[in-house]
Structure formats: C-alpha cells, structure tokens
Amino acid sequence: MEENIDPKEYGVTQQLFKEWRSPRFGNSNPQKIESPVWEWLVRSKLCGYLSTQKMDGPSPFDEGPTWSFDRFGQTKTQLPDGRTVYIGGEHEDHYDPDFYIYNDVIVEHPNGEFDFYCYPKTDFPPSDFHTATLIGSKIVLIGSLGYPQERVEASTQLYLLDLNDFKISPINSSGKSPGWIHRHEAILDTSQTSITVTKGFIEIGLDSPLRENIDDWKLDIENWTWQRLTERKWPRWELTRKDKARNHIYDIRQALWSNEVNWEEHHQQDMARLEESMGFSVDFNLVKALYDFDFTHESLVEDEEEHNVYWIYVDGVRVRFVEERYCLNVTVEGSLGNQTLTSMREQLISSLNELEISEWTINEY
Structure with a gap:
C-alpha cells in the first residue's frame, strides 16, 4: 500500500467522498460493501484529518468522524490461501473529532483487491485491542476495550468469525474468565483445543484505572469453558x-x-x-x-x-x-x-x- 495515491484513480470525487466519509454499521450479518472511497483510503493509508483536507470535506466537528484505515488495536490475520483479514480497531483517541471504534472486517486478497464487511452493532459491537486466533476456517475474537459505556466488567467478550460466509456470532462461555480484558496475548495450543490468554489490562470500573492482568487463563474451544491457570499473590x-x-x-x-x-x-x-x-x-x-x-x-x-x-x-x-x-x-x-x-x-x-x-x-x- 502506498500513501500518495490520487483519489481520481478510484473515481473518488468530492461528492462521493462526502457520501462515504462516515463510518457505518451494516444492515445484515454481514453486509458486503463496495466503496471506492474506502478502497482509496485503505490504499492511501490517510488518516481522517489528511483525507478531509485533501478532499476539502466537511469538518468532523460538524459531521462526525471520518472513515479511516489508520487504526490502533486492529487485528491482522494471514490466511493459508494468501488473504489477510483485518478486524475492527480504533482511529485516534477519544479527544479527537475523528475518534471512532470500528466493528468491520476488511479482507485483502493476494491480487490486491479488497472486500469490506459491515455488521449491525447488535451482532458485533465496536471492537479494539482484541485478539484474533485462526482455527481452521474460523477466527476466535477474544476481548476488547470498546467504548466505556459498552464495557461489561464481569465478562470477557467472545465472538466467532466464520470465513466461509463472514458471519460473526457471539460465543457463550462458562467458567471463570479474566473479565473485560484487552491488549492481551492469545496463544493456540498445539492440539488446537484451547487458547491461553496472558498479559493485557482489565476494566474494573469506570471510576478506576485499568488493572494489569498478571494471571494466565485457558479457554477450552471445544466446550467454550474458561479455566484460571494461575492466581499470583503478588503485592x-x-x-x-x-x-x-x-x-x-x-x-x-x-x-x-x-x-x-x-x-x-x-x-x-x-x-x-x-x-x-x-x-x-x-x-x-x-x-x-x-x-x-x-x-x-x-x-x-x-x-x-x-x-x-x-x-x-x-x-x-x-x-x-x-x-x-x-x-x-x-x-x-x-x-x-x-x-x-x-x-x-x-x-x-x-x-x-x-x-x-x-x-x-x-x-x-
């Protein structure tokens, strides 16, 4: 991908940019989107501010955040067939007018083409700093930071992305989970029957700073059961x-x-x-x-x-x-x-x- 790509190469006009400048949720699970504007933004790697300046677009203070592929906390999964799957992530931080947490899936093909999938918020909430673990034809998504008002302290966010049709489904788990965790590591065991989660940070309440996770956790992917592996009594x-x-x-x-x-x-x-x-x-x-x-x-x-x-x-x-x-x-x-x-x-x-x-x-x- 290159930074200096002329939007005209993708037929992006000022009017088209204004039509597609905003992030959006899908109407179905998934909804495949075709957008020359998004494709140009992916290839150009322009942030919301720079793309708005380049296209003389409306201010995000007036019209809301500008769609951007320049993100933190986005996962990147390489598939055996050469495709790369990008999931969610956030652009900028909460103080920026272009701040936004995404719930989309973007697929990059070996030939350089892109597919864009959007989802209803009720089916897949905005997700950032999660992990994505590839298991066969599915990707297990563990954790998220998300918007403060959407965090559920006692639970760990779990979703399953089916690469056959790109539908995303919630996973109902049992057992003692790490809680609302993000920025962690997830390692699939050699038998591909469980995922070990380590490190990261846990939400313990909006009035308290995030707390570092010092323990290890195992998710059994055959019955979706959590197990706490350690209970370190460190000061x-x-x-x-x-x-x-x-x-x-x-x-x-x-x-x-x-x-x-x-x-x-x-x-x-x-x-x-x-x-x-x-x-x-x-x-x-x-x-x-x-x-x-x-x-x-x-x-x-x-x-x-x-x-x-x-x-x-x-x-x-x-x-x-x-x-x-x-x-x-x-x-x-x-x-x-x-x-x-x-x-x-x-x-x-x-x-x-x-x-x-x-x-x-x-x-x-």
Whole structure:
C-alpha cells in the first residue's frame, strides 16, 4: 500500500467522498460493501484529518468522524490461501473529532483487491485491542476495550468469525474468565483445543484505572469453558494523585528526553507546556531518581518495547513500574520482606509528592 495515491484513480470525487466519509454499521450479518472511497483510503493509508483536507470535506466537528484505515488495536490475520483479514480497531483517541471504534472486517486478497464487511452493532459491537486466533476456517475474537459505556466488567467478550460466509456470532462461555480484558496475548495450543490468554489490562470500573492482568487463563474451544491457570499473590499498588487529576510523569520524561537528545526547540516547547500545566519549573533530578531506593537493588531498566514500563530487581525479585496518565502501577513479582515493601511504598509516595508538589495516595490490591 502506498500513501500518495490520487483519489481520481478510484473515481473518488468530492461528492462521493462526502457520501462515504462516515463510518457505518451494516444492515445484515454481514453486509458486503463496495466503496471506492474506502478502497482509496485503505490504499492511501490517510488518516481522517489528511483525507478531509485533501478532499476539502466537511469538518468532523460538524459531521462526525471520518472513515479511516489508520487504526490502533486492529487485528491482522494471514490466511493459508494468501488473504489477510483485518478486524475492527480504533482511529485516534477519544479527544479527537475523528475518534471512532470500528466493528468491520476488511479482507485483502493476494491480487490486491479488497472486500469490506459491515455488521449491525447488535451482532458485533465496536471492537479494539482484541485478539484474533485462526482455527481452521474460523477466527476466535477474544476481548476488547470498546467504548466505556459498552464495557461489561464481569465478562470477557467472545465472538466467532466464520470465513466461509463472514458471519460473526457471539460465543457463550462458562467458567471463570479474566473479565473485560484487552491488549492481551492469545496463544493456540498445539492440539488446537484451547487458547491461553496472558498479559493485557482489565476494566474494573469506570471510576478506576485499568488493572494489569498478571494471571494466565485457558479457554477450552471445544466446550467454550474458561479455566484460571494461575492466581499470583503478588503485592500490587496503584498510586494516584489525591485530587484524581492527571499526573505529569509522561510529560516530564518527554521533556527530559528532548533535552538529552539536544532537540532544543522541542525541549523549549515541552518545558513551556509543563510549566503552564504544573505551575512551576520541574526538577528533572526528581524523576531520574524516582525508583532509586535507599535499600540495595539492581539498576533501573527501561522496557525497549513499552515506553512507560521500568523495573528493578530486589533480592532477585523483579519490581515493575508502569507509568499511566492517571496512576503509577507497581507490581512486585514475587515475595519481599515487609520492611522492604513498606520502605518502597513510603519512598514512592514521598518522591511523587515532591515531584508534582501534590499529595498522592496508594491503593493496595
């Protein structure tokens, strides 16, 4: 796929773009759609903003989100016959006027052609950050983040896509499931009779930050029964500002990074935004020493794949820190003495209070 593709090659006019610019649900399960606009957008990889600018389309503030194939949390499944199946995903984030979570299926053929399938919302809700596991002629869809008002905390979203007719059906499962999980991993066992689900994040309530899944789960695909494989009793803490406001750890680290790589203009912009938001000049030494405790531990390690994940080792036990917008999650992946745990909690609270000049609280779970 190429980015600079002339829409005229696909017969896309301004009027046609306006007709097909919006996402839509299907009227049947599935409804196969033919849209030159969508095909051009898939091939061009243009985001909603750029396609609107290129076609002089209406503002999403007035007409709603613009259809886009530029998505996060979309699954991509390669079939033995050479086709590729793309399912759902979201464009941008909730603050963007083009934000939208999709419930479509797009099939790319080896010859470069595309098929578009849409579904009624009641048959397949908008889905993102799910997993797609190919089993024969079917794809098992596990989990989703979805829109906040559509999440069901106690259950795990399960759907089955039949590749023979592209119908999507819900799966009724039993047993103890991980809950409303997303961003997880799903691995099909060698006998193709079960799927193991690990990692990811779980919705525990709209008033609470997402909680990391630290256990392993198995889904028996012969009778659709869940089994909990582990129940790790690791100490876990959730640190948040007492005023429930968004913290600035990410922004501070961005400003620190732009300074370290000598991006002077970016650094000045980062610092200006920080000072406007925080109301004072930040001390970079405080964030550098955030996980530098006064007891013996190995040096801090930054995850190479996850920009907001760090860890240290204490007496051979990994302690992992996940920096989120509204909280700092700490997981002690093993057993440590009470004195060490108490000291770590107290030092973290003290360091965060000083870093943001705001009181923090800790929730143990």
